[in-house]
Amino acid sequence: MGSRWDYQRKSALLLLPYLIGAFFLVGLPLILSLAVSFFTYDGLSAPTWVGLANFREIAFDPLFRVALVNSLTFIYLAVPLRLLAALGLALLLSRPRPGTGLYRALVFLPTVVPEIAYALLWLWILNPLYGPLNQILRLLGLAAPAWLVNPETALPALVMMSLFTIGEGFVILLAALKSIPTEVYDAAWVDGSGRWQAFTHITLPLLKPWLVLLIFRDVIFTFQTTFTPAYIMTGGGPYFATLFLPMLVFEEAFDRLRFGVGSVMMLCMILFTLGLLVLLFAIFQEWGYEEV
Amino acid sequence: MKRVMLTLIVAVLLASCSSLPAQEKITFMVFGDLAELEAYRKLVAAFEAGHPEARVELTHIPDQADYRKRLAADFAAGSPADVVLLNYRRIGPYAAKGALQPLGPYLEESGVTSVEDFYPEAIEPFKWQGQVLCIPQNLSSLVVYYNKDLFNQAGLPYPEDDWTWENFLAAAQRLTRDLDGDIRPDQHGLGFEVSLARFAPFIWQNGGEVVNNTFAPVRLALDRPQSLDAISWLIALQTKHHAVPDAEQEAAEDSESRFLNGRLAMYLNSRRGVPTYRQITAFDWDIAPLPRKVRTASLVHADAYCMPASVKNKDLVWKFIEFANSVEGQTIVAASGRIVPSLKSVAESPAFLDPQQKPLNSRVFLEMIPHLRALPSTAGWVDAEELATAELQRAFYGQAGIEEAVQSAILLAQPYLGDAYAP
Numbered sequence: 001m002g003s004r005w006d007y008q009r010k011s012a013l014l015l016l017p018y019l020i021g022a023f024f025l026v027g028l029p030l031i032l033s034l035a036v037s038f039f040t041y042d043g044l045s046a047p048t049w050v051g052l053a054n055f056r057e058i059a060f061d062p063l064f065r066v067a068l069v070n071s072l073t074f075i076y077l078a079v080p081l082r083l084l085a086a087l088g089l090a091l092l093l094s095r096p097r098p099g100t101g102l103y104r105a106l107v108f109l110p111t112v113v114p115e116i117a118y119a120l121l122w123l124w125i126l127n128p129l130y131g132p133l134n135q136i137l138r139l140l141g142l143a144a145p146a147w148l149v150n151p152e153t154a155l156p157a158l159v160m161m162s163l164f165t166i167g168e169g170f171v172i173l174l175a176a177l178k179s180i181p182t183e184v185y186d187a188a189w190v191d192g193s194g195r196w197q198a199f200t201h202i203t204l205p206l207l208k209p210w211l212v213l214l215i216f217r218d219v220i221f222t223f224q225t226t227f228t229p230a231y232i233m234t235g236g237g238p239y240f241a242t243l244f245l246p247m248l249v250f251e252e253a254f255d256r257l258r259f260g261v262g263s264v265m266m267l268c269m270i271l272f273t274l275g276l277l278v279l280l281f282a283i284f285q286e287w288g289y290e291e292v
Numbered sequence: 293m294k295r296v297m298l299t300l301i302v303a304v305l306l307a308s309c310s311s312l313p314a315q316e317k318i319t320f321m322v323f324g325d326l327a328e329l330e331a332y333r334k335l336v337a338a339f340e341a342g343h344p345e346a347r348v349e350l351t352h353i354p355d356q357a358d359y360r361k362r363l364a365a366d367f368a369a370g371s372p373a374d375v376v377l378l379n380y381r382r383i384g385p386y387a388a389k390g391a392l393q394p395l396g397p398y399l400e401e402s403g404v405t406s407v408e409d410f411y412p413e414a415i416e417p418f419k420w421q422g423q424v425l426c427i428p429q430n431l432s433s434l435v436v437y438y439n440k441d442l443f444n445q446a447g448l449p450y451p452e453d454d455w456t457w458e459n460f461l462a463a464a465q466r467l468t469r470d471l472d473g474d475i476r477p478d479q480h481g482l483g484f485e486v487s488l489a490r491f492a493p494f495i496w497q498n499g500g501e502v503v504n505n506t507f508a509p510v511r512l513a514l515d516r517p518q519s520l521d522a523i524s525w526l527i528a529l530q531t532k533h534h535a536v537p538d539a540e541q542e543a544a545e546d547s548e549s550r551f552l553n554g555r556l557a558m559y560l561n562s563r564r565g566v567p568t569y570r571q572i573t574a575f576d577w578d579i580a581p582l583p584r585k586v587r588t589a590s591l592v593h594a595d596a597y598c599m600p601a602s603v604k605n606k607d608l609v610w611k612f613i614e615f616a617n618s619v620e621g622q623t624i625v626a627a628s629g630r631i632v633p634s635l636k637s638v639a640e641s642p643a644f645l646d647p648q649q650k651p652l653n654s655r656v657f658l659e660m661i662p663h664l665r666a667l668p669s670t671a672g673w674v675d676a677e678e679l680a681t682a683e684l685q686r687a688f689y690g691q692a693g694i695e696e697a698v699q700s701a702i703l704l705a706q707p708y709l710g711d712a713y714a715p
Contacts, residue, residue, distance in 0.1 A: 043368025044389035062704070129544035149543045151691070238539070239686050254361040256675055257385050259368070 037264045042257040054264040064265060066240045067248040068272070070155060074226055074244065075276070077159045079218045083211065086169035091203075094177040104174070111167030115225075119232040122161045123148075126233075148234050151241035158229050158242060162222070169214045176210040177203070212284045219276050223269065245269045315344075316605055318612050321351040321366075321373035323359035324630065327567030331628035338624060339615045346608055367391060372600040374609045375616075378426060379595050380417035381489075384671040386598075387420040393599040396424030398610045404618050405635070414634035417666045418596050426596035427617050430631035431639075432563035433590040433660040434493055434582060436460075437651070441575040442467055442479070442557040451580035453659070457497070457525065460583035464535040467557035481535040483547025484560035486688045487681040489591060489667065491526060493582055496589035496665055498522035503709070509668045510710045512680060512702045515695075522585070523684070524694050531690045539689035562593040563657060566629040570650055579651040581660055592664040594634070632657045672708030679704040 037054055039047035058064045089107050093100055110118065125133050126147040134144035147157040180203065188198050226244035230236055236243035236251075245265060253262030281287065322332050329352045336348040351373060353359040360382060366372040367386070378386070386392050399407055407415060407424065414431035415424060436451060443450055446466050451459070464481030471478040484490050492502050500519030503509035513519055530536040537547055537556075548565070550556035554575050559565075560582070569577060582590050597613045599606065615621045622638040625631055629649065633639040645654050667673065680701040687697035 042385065042389060043364060044386065044391040127544050128540045131544075146540045146543070149539045237682070237685075239682060239691065250361075254364045257364055257368075 033259075033263045034267055036259050037267055039260050041259040043259060044257070047260070050260065054260045057261055058264050058268070063240065063243065063248060064268075067243045067245045067265075068268070070241070070243055071223060071226065071245045071269075072272070073155060074159060075219055075222050077156070078162045078222050079215060081159065081163055082166050082169065082218055082222075083214055085163050086166040086173055086214070087207075087211070089166070090170050090173035090177055094174060104170075107170050108167035110164040115228040116232060118161075118165070119229045122229070123233050126157055126161075148242075149238060151238050154234060154238060154241040158226070158233070161229060162225070169218070172210060172214060173207065176207050180206050208284075209286065212280075212286055215280060215284075216277060216287065219280065220273055223273050315347045316608055318346055318348045318375065318605075318609055319351065319373040320348050320375045320612070321353070321359075321363070322377045323353050323356045324564075325354065325567060327628050328625075328630045331625045331630065334627075335616055335621055335624050338620065339612055342615070343611065346612070348612065367600070370602065372602065374599065374603050374605075375613055376598050376600065377429070377595050378598045379593075380428075380669050381667055381673060381677070382669075383418065383420070383425060383596075383598070384669045384673055387425055387669075388671040391601055392420075392425055393601045393603065393606065394420070394423045394425050395427050395599060395610070395613065398614075399424060399427065402614055404614050409636060410634050411636060411639070411661055413592060413661050413664050414594050417592060417594055417669060420669075426598035427613055428594050428596040428634040429617065429622070429625065430563065430593075430595055431634045431657075431661065431664075432593040432632045433657060433664055434490065434560055434562055434593070435590070435656055435660070436558050436580045436582060437551065437561055437565060437569060437577060438558045438580060439551065439554060439556070439575050439577050441554070446557075450578070451583075453581055453656070455580070455583045457583050457585045461529070461533070461535075464529060464558065465533055468533070468535045476541075477534055478555065480537050480541075480547070480550060480556045482529060482558045482560075483536055483542075483550060483556045485547070486685045488677050488684060489681075490560060491523060491684060492667060493590045493665075494526055494585075495519045495522045497582070497585040497587055498525075499586045503668055506666060506668050509670060509673070509676075512676065512705050512709070514680070514698045514701060520694070520698060523687075523698065527688050527694055530688055539691075542689075563632045564593075564630060566651065570629055577650065579653045579656055581656050588660075588663045590660050590664055592666045670709070675708040676705035679708075 036047065038049060038051060040050050040053075041047035093104050093107070113121070125131050128134055128144070128146040128149055131147075134147075137144040145153045148154050184202055184206075185198055188202060193201065224246055226242075227246040227250070230242045230244050230247045231250075234242040236247055246269070249262045249265045249269070252265060253259050320332075320336065322328070324332075329350075332350060332352070336350055340346060340348060353362055356379075363372065363376060363378075383392065396407075399405070410428060411431050414428040418424060418426045418428055438451060440450065443463075448463055448466055451463065467479070467481035468477045469479040470476060488502070495502055495514070495518070498518045498521055500516050500522050501513040502519070504511050504513050514523065530538060537545075537550065545553075547556055547559060548561070551559035552568070552572060581588070597616055599609055599613065603609050616625075617635065619635060619638055622631075622633045622635050623641070623643040626633050626638055626643045632654075633644055638644060639658055667677070683692070683697040683701035683704070686692040687694045692700075
């Protein structure tokens with residue numbers, strides 16, 4: 001009993017620096033900015049209590065609706081595609097063959113590029129006239145879309161760009177694949193199962209906790225990472241086609257000096273993230289990280 | 293002996309401390325390109341040379357949009373710089389909250405400059421409830437920068453001072469050329485940033501209005517027949533005449549870059565482009581006034597030095613603003629080419645009208661002054677302008693009908709206009 005108490009005390013002591021930092025740098029600012037939701041505050045004069053007025057305002061704000069729909073569309077497209085890409089590449093590169101190390105490094109490489117550099121790089125790739133992507137499409141005799149110029153293709157272009165920063169998911173799935181004992185496959189082989197059956201009956205079920213974990217992580221992550229590409233590459237345009245919630249919150253607060261409205265939008269963003277996570281939990285019936 | 297030495301050392305140290313002048317720090321935040329930054333550095337050095345009691349700390353943020361956001365964050369944190377540069381269209385939110393110290397009373401008591409030394413057109417936009425709030429540094433207008441070589445090649449005469457919309461359109465069409473035979477123009481006659489601010493002078497030239505009342509705007513007036521006519525005429529330059537790069541071409545390479553690379557003949561900009569254009573060596577260029585329709589008009593572009601109300605050492609900070617807007621201070625900044633000085637005496641001096649420096653036609657900026665008009669500077673104006681710009685862009689690139697875009701602009705901007713709006 002004594003040693004258990006000792007263990008807990010030691011863990012608490014080790015956690016303390018993190019907890020103090022998390023409270024002062026994340027928890028407290030979060031609580032304060034949520035409190036701002038009920039005030040009109042422009043950063044210049046003292047906040048005034050307005051009750052639920054900010055909530056009413058965003059309910060009728062067409063830009064908020066556009067940004068919310070765009071953010072959810074982005075998640076809906078990007079999360080499954082990113083997962084599929086990571087899984088496909090992990091399966092492809094799980095067994096050591098000549099050159100596997102190089103390919104794995106290449107898959108991970110875009111994830112290492114700093115966000116802003118990555119956005120600028122894609123701005124060049126997607127240049128409608130001089131960009132390499134459209135040059136290649138034209139050489140192949142295919143239609144070369146105007147990508148970021150056209151409201152219909154701008155958001156899909158940003159989704160496409162997000163499909164190359166899957167390094168972390170890829171590495172996690174590689175490790176997960178490694179943890180599946182080969183005996184299981186041998187037994188299935190002896191029982192006469194084919195490759196596809198082995199994949200659907202062994203690999204997928206054993207990977208499920210990892211996949212679920214990645215989905216949860218990606219939903220949270222994707223809600224926020226739309227900021228840099230939208231800010232650097234499109235400014236939310238053309239005609240609000242890539243206006244996402246994080247950017248609208250930023251503009252509302254720091255361009256229009258309406259911190260109250262911005263806070264309400266941020267609150268909505270957190271609630272929507274939570275809602276999505278609960279929905280996903282209802283589907284998967286697990287959080288993906290429980291130790292069995 | 294040791295003790296004596298120690299005492300001596302301490303005494304010397306104390307003495308040297310007390311003889312050092314107590315330097316006060318002034319923080320000064322600006323935006324602009326590198327040539328401008330250089331000018332501000334010289335300005336600061338000149339001030340410090342004359343005021344050993346002050347040390348000026350310069351913060352430079354290149355992009356104006358980023359600058360605005362930084363400023364908002366600084367004000368919210370309660371620690372804005374002591375001297376900030378603000379465009380008159382952006383003072384509304386700060387002025388409405390009393391966050392800026394009115395500088396009119398300081399100017400009245402100044403022994404260096406008086407309000408009469410400035411162009412009234414520069415002072416006027418910075419007045420808030422009848423009081424001078426900030427001291428304008430420049431007074432620019434929208435003009436036409438043109439590539440003389442391309443005009444020569446096309447056998448066109450250079451624009452006259454009194455040219456009309458018809459001359460302007462004809463030139464833009466003549467200077468638009470398809471060089472590689474793919475039907476799409478590779479050289480454009482005209483280019484400009486598609487925004488409400490760029491549309492405004494053309495609307496005024498046609499006798500139209502942007503808002504119902506500049507000082508107390510209640511509604512955008514873009515749907516008046518004269519306004520709508522001007523908007524349609526400008527949009528046709530792209531959608532019908534293809535004299536302006538289309539959305540795809542603009543995204544691939546923007547108009548200003550096309551002008552710099554000699555593939556766009558006329559580019560509309562304020563004085564701010566000059567330091568960059570002076571680096572052009574491949575062709576010769578100059579400026580012309582905007583063309584006129586029923587009247588001559590252009591939009592005033594003006595930035596001013598403002599002092600946040602929270603500043604502690606106001607008298608010293610005022611001394612810096614006073615110096616920056618003295619003949620000496622404005623002459624230093626004018627040498628960069630960036631500004632049209634707001635002080636009449638500097639604007640009419642060789643510091644601005646230097647015949648050795650491009651543009652040779654700099655006097656156009658001064659001749660336009662009587663025809664300058666301002667956009668509103670009310671608290672909600674920034675939002676109204678941004679929303680209207682998004683709609684105009686849609687119509688300009690043929691993604692929406694003109695009437696539809698204008699109606700939508702009026703509707704979307706409405707919540708930000710009128711007395712009811714408080715940020």
